[in-house]
Amino acid sequence: MLTAKPxxxxxxxxxxxxxxxxxxxxxxxxxxxxxxxxxxxxxLLQGEPLPVGQIDGLQEQAPLPRTHLLAGIAARQAVKGCCxxxxxxxIGTTTGGILTTEQLLREARQDKLLYRYHGLNTVxxxxxxxxxxxxxxxxxSTACSSGAVAIALGLKMLRCGQYESVLVGGVDxxxxxxxxxxxxxxLVDRSGCRPLDEDRQGMAVAEGAAMLxxxxxxxxxxxxxxxxxxxxxxxxxxxxxxxxxxxxFMAMQAALADAGLSPENIDYLNxxxxxxxxxxxxxxxxxxxxxxxxxPLSSIKGASGHSLAAAGAVEAMVSMLAVRCGLLPANTGLxxxxxxxxLEPIRDPLERDTRAVLSNSFGxxxxxxxxxxxxxxxxxxxxxxxxxxxxAVHGYSCLTGAGDMHASMEKIVAGETVAGRASxxxxxxxxxxxxxxxxxxxxxxxxxxxxxxxxxxxxxxxxPGSVFMGTGWGALSETYDFLTRLNESKEQFPSPTDxxxxxxxxxxxxxxxxxxxxxxxxxxxxxxxxFEQALLAAQLMVDEPAKPALILGADEGHDIxxxxxxxxxxxxxxxxxxxxxxxxxxxxxxxxxxxAMPFYQSCAADDVLAxxxxxFGGPARTASRWALxxxxxxxxxxxxxxxxxxxxxxLAKSSAPVVDYRKTIxxxxxxxxxxAALGASMLETGIVPGSLIGGENLAISGQNNRILxxxxxEYVTAMELSHR
Amino acid sequence: xxxxxxxxxxxxxxxxxxxxxxxxxxxxxxxLVGGDLGIDSIxxxxxxxMVEKDYGIVINNQEVGEKVFSSLSNLADYIRTNxxxxxx
Numbered sequence: 117m118l119t120a121k122p123x124x125x126x127x128x129x130x131x132x133x134x135x136x137x138x139x140x141x142x143x144x145x146x147x148x149x150x151x152x153x154x155x156x157x158x159x160l161l162q163g164e165p166l167p168v169g170q171i172d173g174l175q176e177q178a179p180l181p182r183t184h185l186l187a188g189i190a191a192r193q194a195v196k197g198c199c200x201x202x203x204x205x206x207i208g209t210t211t212g213g214i215l216t217t218e219q220l221l222r223e224a225r226q227d228k229l230l231y232r233y234h235g236l237n238t239v240x241x242x243x244x245x246x247x248x249x250x251x252x253x254x255x256x257s258t259a260c261s262s263g264a265v266a267i268a269l270g271l272k273m274l275r276c277g278q279y280e281s282v283l284v285g286g287v288d289x290x291x292x293x294x295x296x297x298x299x300x301x302x303l304v305d306r307s308g309c310r311p312l313d314e315d316r317q318g319m320a321v322a323e324g325a326a327m328l329x330x331x332x333x334x335x336x337x338x339x340x341x342x343x344x345x346x347x348x349x350x351x352x353x354x355x356x357x358x359x360x361x362x363x364x365f366m367a368m369q370a371a372l373a374d375a376g377l378s379p380e381n382i383d384y385l386n387x388x389x390x391x392x393x394x395x396x397x398x399x400x401x402x403x404x405x406x407x408x409x410x411x412p413l414s415s416i417k418g419a420s421g422h423s424l425a426a427a428g429a430v431e432a433m434v435s436m437l438a439v440r441c442g443l444l445p446a447n448t449g450l451x452x453x454x455x456x457x458x459l460e461p462i463r464d465p466l467e468r469d470t471r472a473v474l475s476n477s478f479g480x481x482x483x484x485x486x487x488x489x490x491x492x493x494x495x496x497x498x499x500x501x502x503x504x505x506x507x508a509v510h511g512y513s514c515l516t517g518a519g520d521m522h523a524s525m526e527k528i529v530a531g532e533t534v535a536g537r538a539s540x541x542x543x544x545x546x547x548x549x550x551x552x553x554x555x556x557x558x559x560x561x562x563x564x565x566x567x568x569x570x571x572x573x574x575x576x577x578x579x580p581g582s583v584f585m586g587t588g589w590g591a592l593s594e595t596y597d598f599l600t601r602l603n604e605s606k607e608q609f610p611s612p613t614d615x616x617x618x619x620x621x622x623x624x625x626x627x628x629x630x631x632x633x634x635x636x637x638x639x640x641x642x643x644x645x646x647f648e649q650a651l652l653a654a655q656l657m658v659d660e661p662a663k664p665a666l667i668l669g670a671d672e673g674h675d676i677x678x679x680x681x682x683x684x685x686x687x688x689x690x691x692x693x694x695x696x697x698x699x700x701x702x703x704x705x706x707x708x709x710x711x712a713m714p715f716y717q718s719c720a721a722d723d724v725l726a727x728x729x730x731x732f733g734g735p736a737r738t739a740s741r742w743a744l745x746x747x748x749x750x751x752x753x754x755x756x757x758x759x760x761x762x763x764x765x766x767l768a769k770s771s772a773p774v775v776d777y778r779k780t781i782x783x784x785x786x787x788x789x790x791x792a793a794l795g796a797s798m799l800e801t802g803i804v805p806g807s808l809i810g811g812e813n814l815a816i817s818g819q820n821n822r823i824l825x826x827x828x829x830e831y832v833t834a835m836e837l838s839h840r
Numbered sequence: 841x842x843x844x845x846x847x848x849x850x851x852x853x854x855x856x857x858x859x860x861x862x863x864x865x866x867x868x869x870x871x872l873v874g875g876d877l878g879i880d881s882i883x884x885x886x887x888x889x890m891v892e893k894d895y896g897i898v899i900n901n902q903e904v905g906e907k908v909f910s911s912l913s914n915l916a917d918y919i920r921t922n923x924x925x926x927x928x
Binding site for chain 1: 856857858859860877878880881882883885886888889892893900
């Protein structure tokens with residue numbers, strides 16, 4: 117073990133209903149007033165507007181969606197005065213460009229260029245472009261804990277020494293999906309939001325953005341550090357928290373362990389405190405169990421509302437202010453404390469010397485994240501393991517238009533395409549009907565993949581503890597059906613089931629429920645590089661040597677949304693979808709192969725292809741290394757991708773056969789997951805089918821015994837499969 | 841009344857996607873929420889929407905909701921008692 121590098125907060129930016137910038141935020145918190153007001157930012161077809169936390173005076177900049185604008189404002193504040201761009205960006209978001217998409221759908225607009233900012237990845241991508249970030253731009257989508265999970269991932273990236281500066285944060289804009297969605301769950305308090313109050317009736321949906329520039333180099337006047345983070349999953353229910361706060365307790369406990377602190381070290385506890393009856397009760401039980409003596413505590417959501425994916429980052433900022441200025445914010449809106457909670461929250465803002473703050477964020481699917489922020493250079497450093505990317509694959513599965521791995525390989529060997537959409541019967545025929553009765557296409561695909569990958573790992577393989585899922589578009593069926601019913605019923609009858617199912621982390625949380633996986637549960641959405649982002653997250657997070665983790669990538673082809681949203685899917689063309697899953701550990705014993713992702717950079721990075729070759733040790737190592745190169749070139753990036761591929765082959769001096777795999781499996785964002793699974797299968801059988809490479813069967817042997825899965829286009833990524 | 845119960849069986853099987861349940865196997869007096877069918881809070885909300893949409897009755901009180909959705913018979917009773925009077 118090594119001593120972890122310190123992770124300093126070197127810059128911070130925020131825009132929320134409490135104000136724009138740290139000074140306004142601090143002033144609002146000192147004022148202890150609620151910023152929650154009736155909805156104004158979009159018109160309603162009927163009914164009185166519900167109270168929300170909204171940001172006034174935002175200047176529209178079409179075609180950029182509101183989420184992107186908010187993210188840009190906070191990010192520019194965070195990097196102000198900093199002359200080098202961050203090396204990576206990790207943004208928690210659930211809404212992306214949905215507010216714009218909702219409007220376009222109502223106007224029945226068909227021009228797909230208008231929808232180009234829909235994807236969650238475009239929020240991180242927009243910031244990367246604005247800030248000239250050369251590295252990965254990751255979108256984390258774990259519902260209301262997204263901001264906290266983004267910070268946790270950034271912390272891991274920096275600690276292990278691979279990166280020196282990472283911009284992390286969270287953002288969400290108000291939109292009809294969340295406004296009507298939470299209302300359909302009867303989770304909105306019509307009289308504002310009163311966390312911990314005996315008469316609390318729910319939350320106030322809000323918007324906002326907060327960004328932190330985290331660095332391992334000590335900034336001048338360093339005042340705050342991220343000391344630790346803990347992630348967990350309730351593995352209990354898609355929308356309700358575990359009634360005893362099991363996951364909440366585990367997240368807080370893991371954060372303390374990660375920081376090397378005990379509960380007595382916490383000077384202020386920033387609660388998730390949404391104001392729903394269930395959250396506040398479950399959280400209070402977890403807090404009561406963890407702390408013998410309760411620290412001063414409060415929820416700020418009575419003042420700000422609940423800005424969903426932004427909340428974890430907004431409250432990291434509040435925690436930072438507590439450490440920097442000694443300001444402990446009040447539990448705004450509280451009239452009469454609910455005696456069932458056993459908590460005594462801060463009634464009026466306090467001034468108190470504060471060295472360490474614990475901040476909670478919990479989300480749908482039981483995805484929990486707790487963060488600890490403390491005074492710089494005040495605590496001893498925790499230990500960390502050196503960064504090593506290799507994961508041992510014990511079982512894998514895939515799904516294409518042809519069906520499962522066996523059916524897919526059969527067709528590939530016969531020289532046929534596997535592009536298409538398998539029927540739901542083929543996909544989920546083996547899953548119990550009760551388990552999947554509320555699930556549509558993507559979660560059914562995901563559960564089937566997870567079950568198959570685990571089954572392929574052998575009967576003695578323990579159940580997985582953590583889940584990492586990449587999806588370019590999330591649950592398109594649920595999202596489309598929710599918005600359609602909302603519109604058709606003139607906003608009267610939104611579907612609670614579809615709303616719960618529409619969140620990007622829905623499928624991964626279903627996997628957690630199926631296996632009782634209470635460890636980290638992270639969903640990433642990186643467009644055509646979504647699976648790569650999930651693999652990157654897993655490489656950083658999988659710590660326990662023997663406890664398996666599942667890494668998945670899947671996307672569904674949707675008749676209306678896919679041609680409209682995915683720039684590589686041509687309107688009128690046959691749709692394809694699929695995915696893959698890998699059951700991995702850190703133990704090579706008994707593994708089928710190894711998977712690693714040594715490279716992930718923007719196409720705009722300097723000499724990106726030379727850097728890619730260098731990451732493998734230069735042409736001396738790459739000339740004879742791979743038996744096969746599977747190249748992922750999204751159709752919309754075809755010209756650039758082909759150029760990149762040609763340059764790479766020339767620079768690497770590689771003579772390995774190259775397969776443009778999207779021609780075989782079809783165009784869908786999670787295609788790289790399928791390519792990796794097919795690669796694993798070929799590695800295991802030791803044969804690359806001649807039909808795939810236009811020649812004889814190729815035996816995988818000698819030096820050239822690895823398979824490279826390249827991602828090309830907007831980002832250049834490399835995944836490598838090798839023998840154990 | 842029996843017609844309403846039969847009608848509700850079909851509706852619930854559809855909106856809750858109970859594809860493995862046949863109307864004739866649906867026990868109208870069995871515990872609905874938290875019973876063998878695995879019906880939970882999200883399903884309750886989906887049923888609340890159905891009752892409002894198809895029968896014009898609004899249920900926005902948790903206590904009332906718990907009683908109404910305790911069994912399919914109770915749901916039928918509640919709809920019968922509270923249905924808005926129609927002119928035909």
